[in-house]
Amino acid sequence: MDYFLTEEQQMIRDLAKEIADEKVMPVRAELDEKEEFPWDIMKTLAQSDFMGIYIPEEYGGMGKGGFEFSLAVEELSRACLGVSTSYAANALGTYPILLYGSEAQKKKYLPEIASGQRLVAFGLTEANAGSDAAGVQTTAKLEGNEYVLNGTKQWITNGGEAEIYTIIAMTDKNKGARGASAFIVEKGTPGFTFGKKENKLGIRASSTRELVFENCRIPKENLISKEGMGFIVAMKTLDKSRTGVGAQGVGVAQGAFDAAANYARERHQFGQPVISFQAVQHMLADMATQIEAARALVYSVAKYVDSGMKDVSKESAMAKLFATDVAMKVTIDAVQVMGGAGYMREYPVEKMMRDAKILQIYEGTNQIQRNVIGQALIKETARKKD
Amino acid sequence: MNIIVCIKQVPDTAEIRINPETNTLMREGVPSIINPFDLHALEAGIKIKEQLGGKVLVLTMGPPQAETALREAISIGADEAVLLSDRAFAGSDTWATSYILAQAVRKLGADIIFCGKQAIDGDTAQVGPETAEFLGIPHISYVIKIEEIKDNYIRVQRLMDEGYDIVESGLPVLLTVVKELNQPRMPSLKGKMAAKKAEIKKMGQAEIEADENNIGLKGSPTQVKNIFAPQVKTERKMLAGAPEEQVDALIAELRGIKCL
Ligand SMILES: Cc1cc2nc3c(=O)[nH]c(=O)nc-3n(C[C@H](O)[C@H](O)[C@H](O)COP(=O)(O)OP(=O)(O)OC[C@H]3O[C@@H](n4cnc5c(N)ncnc54)[C@H](O)[C@@H]3O)c2cc1C
Ligand SMILES: Cc1cc2nc3c(=O)[nH]c(=O)nc-3n(C[C@H](O)[C@H](O)[C@H](O)COP(=O)(O)OP(=O)(O)OC[C@H]3O[C@@H](n4cnc5c(N)ncnc54)[C@H](O)[C@@H]3O)c2cc1C
Numbered sequence: 001m002d003y004f005l006t007e008e009q010q011m012i013r014d015l016a017k018e019i020a021d022e023k024v025m026p027v028r029a030e031l032d033e034k035e036e037f038p039w040d041i042m043k044t045l046a047q048s049d050f051m052g053i054y055i056p057e058e059y060g061g062m063g064k065g066g067f068e069f070s071l072a073v074e075e076l077s078r079a080c081l082g083v084s085t086s087y088a089a090n091a092l093g094t095y096p097i098l099l100y101g102s103e104a105q106k107k108k109y110l111p112e113i114a115s116g117q118r119l120v121a122f123g124l125t126e127a128n129a130g131s132d133a134a135g136v137q138t139t140a141k142l143e144g145n146e147y148v149l150n151g152t153k154q155w156i157t158n159g160g161e162a163e164i165y166t167i168i169a170m171t172d173k174n175k176g177a178r179g180a181s182a183f184i185v186e187k188g189t190p191g192f193t194f195g196k197k198e199n200k201l202g203i204r205a206s207s208t209r210e211l212v213f214e215n216c217r218i219p220k221e222n223l224i225s226k227e228g229m230g231f232i233v234a235m236k237t238l239d240k241s242r243t244g245v246g247a248q249g250v251g252v253a254q255g256a257f258d259a260a261a262n263y264a265r266e267r268h269q270f271g272q273p274v275i276s277f278q279a280v281q282h283m284l285a286d287m288a289t290q291i292e293a294a295r296a297l298v299y300s301v302a303k304y305v306d307s308g309m310k311d312v313s314k315e316s317a318m319a320k321l322f323a324t325d326v327a328m329k330v331t332i333d334a335v336q337v338m339g340g341a342g343y344m345r346e347y348p349v350e351k352m353m354r355d356a357k358i359l360q361i362y363e364g365t366n367q368i369q370r371n372v373i374g375q376a377l378i379k380e381t382a383r384k385k386d
Numbered sequence: 387m388n389i390i391v392c393i394k395q396v397p398d399t400a401e402i403r404i405n406p407e408t409n410t411l412m413r414e415g416v417p418s419i420i421n422p423f424d425l426h427a428l429e430a431g432i433k434i435k436e437q438l439g440g441k442v443l444v445l446t447m448g449p450p451q452a453e454t455a456l457r458e459a460i461s462i463g464a465d466e467a468v469l470l471s472d473r474a475f476a477g478s479d480t481w482a483t484s485y486i487l488a489q490a491v492r493k494l495g496a497d498i499i500f501c502g503k504q505a506i507d508g509d510t511a512q513v514g515p516e517t518a519e520f521l522g523i524p525h526i527s528y529v530i531k532i533e534e535i536k537d538n539y540i541r542v543q544r545l546m547d548e549g550y551d552i553v554e555s556g557l558p559v560l561l562t563v564v565k566e567l568n569q570p571r572m573p574s575l576k577g578k579m580a581a582k583k584a585e586i587k588k589m590g591q592a593e594i595e596a597d598e599n600n601i602g603l604k605g606s607p608t609q610v611k612n613i614f615a616p617q618v619k620t621e622r623k624m625l626a627g628a629p630e631e632q633v634d635a636l637i638a639e640l641r642g643i644k645c646l
Contacts, residue, residue, distance in 0.1 A: 008579070011575065011578050011579070012575060015572070015573060015575060015578065018572065018573075019572055022572070023572070044571070044572055047571050047572070047574060048571075048572050048573065048574040048575060049574045049575035049576050049577075050575070053575070062575055062576070
């Protein structure tokens, strides 16, 4: 379907497609097998200006929005979700600075993020703080001109590889969620080390690691916004980034569909291509319809978010929820359409199925997305009543 | 550092298709690309610019459509582009092409000129060295590594059948490069936007002050008698039977031709 992209949007999509086809496709199976971080690809993306698509031009970016970013994410996800996760997590880590950073913080960090010189990661989750993000136990205590961080973040994408980390820690435990604050911590700061690297079901090219803070001292200026703003920073960041996860869903589903449809045309049984069986056609028809619906939703929500609307939690949750549920279903069906071949590592769809599962879990599980949507609906209906 | 990279637009196919009547390449319907070797030449030029400053100019002789190749080069990182296009250039062989490129380089000025090792369509590998001869400057062909480059000095490795030579030269110099030299980068978004807006400078016979007797068909000493794709005449034998029988038959075959 034609979404009437502008010339620049087409250019972004086409170049992302070229990079996906030429640089990602040929190595994705190996990256998955070896669980290797895709440095070469990240460098290509940096050199081709993809790291700063959504960063304003005054800080060295392309000055585009989340929609253009989503176009790039979708194309990369069509080839490999491990690669696109590493790419998208960079934006997740950058949003706190972009949305709430001081002018000095933006000037210091955004240009090197936009150029891809340094990667970024976002650290919210902890052993006791998953869906219940208010359970964060990492502390940040102001001592003179420094904050002292103590605690452990777990399952942080780009952990170890990134050089800039935006971290949520408690500055006042008594205040609960209102006692959290956001900080910038640079790799190499004494007291900041990395724990074990996780061995995962999917997105194995991406790095998922523990961040360990032991009396880690950072300058006071590294506080993002004000003390107590940590959760607002985190929630607004996730509102921005969730359409990107939706775009990942659209991309991986499209990749799986393409592989399955091609195979079904070439594979013969009972003297005919399996695509000629109506049962197979109907699966493909459902897959294609779901993908297009997901894409239409993700694109319109991305544009809605870019328009500067204040409260986009419900819509961004819908885009993430729908597109990632579609991704899971479509990748499972792609394996089914391909039969035994779909189950084999020689073909790309078993990896896509393993990869797709994460989309229903990270950046808020799909149950949590439903909670977000539900809470918004309660508010809306209450408002309509009076 | 003023760097000129000579690029040629070629048809995107390894397959040679020749019009049997005119003995010329049939280009219709075949998409055009930048000669793959020239992408490595461009990458080398951009790397030197990134290291030492200066600018990279891409230069091509060809029909007006060759402008697409120049714009693509800008999207990858070239700063300027010049298209040498003139009816009088039509039918130029390698000698005339080299003369035309050399005349243009004289006008434009350069410290280093890069060419690909060869074009995948013409395949002669003559244009680089010939251009250097017309310019009266040194050339180093088949460059596989640039070891050092500074003011008025360059040291490179030149690929040989066995190993490599280390060659030093002053500047200006012309280098022809092989694919092992580097990994060409992809275009960038900013490059693509610049490419869309970039002004492609056009130069013809008058602008480069080319002698009409040295250009086009008239200036081309090469007479093409016949062009054909050489037939691949390898014998083929299919082995049949159970795997064991096939293995035995294969061993017998290989013994027969004294391979075992
Ligand atoms: C590969 C990977 C990469 C990640 N990258 C990052 C990162 O870069 N940065 C970061 O901060 N975090 C990251 N995470 C963490 C991720 O965001 C969390 O895993 C996620 O938010 C879910 O938390 P949990 O795993 O603790 O699940 P839990 O919260 O323990 O949930 C368990 C189950 O209970 C359900 N559940 C929990 N609460 C509710 C509720 N109130 N209502 C209904 N159902 C509920 C959940 O939906 C889920 O099904 C990553 C995780 C993974 C696996
Ligand atoms: C047998 C034969 C018959 C031909 N007949 C005709 C004809 O009838 N009409 C006609 O128009 N052409 C004809 N050509 C093509 C013409 O001679 C070549 O395009 C040109 O001389 C370049 O030679 P090449 O392709 O062998 O390049 P090579 O010498 O292999 O190229 C080496 C490098 O030189 C540079 N280079 C080469 N050509 C150009 C260019 N045009 N602009 C900028 N840089 C360049 C590139 O960096 C390239 O990598 C013919 C070629 C051959 C071999």
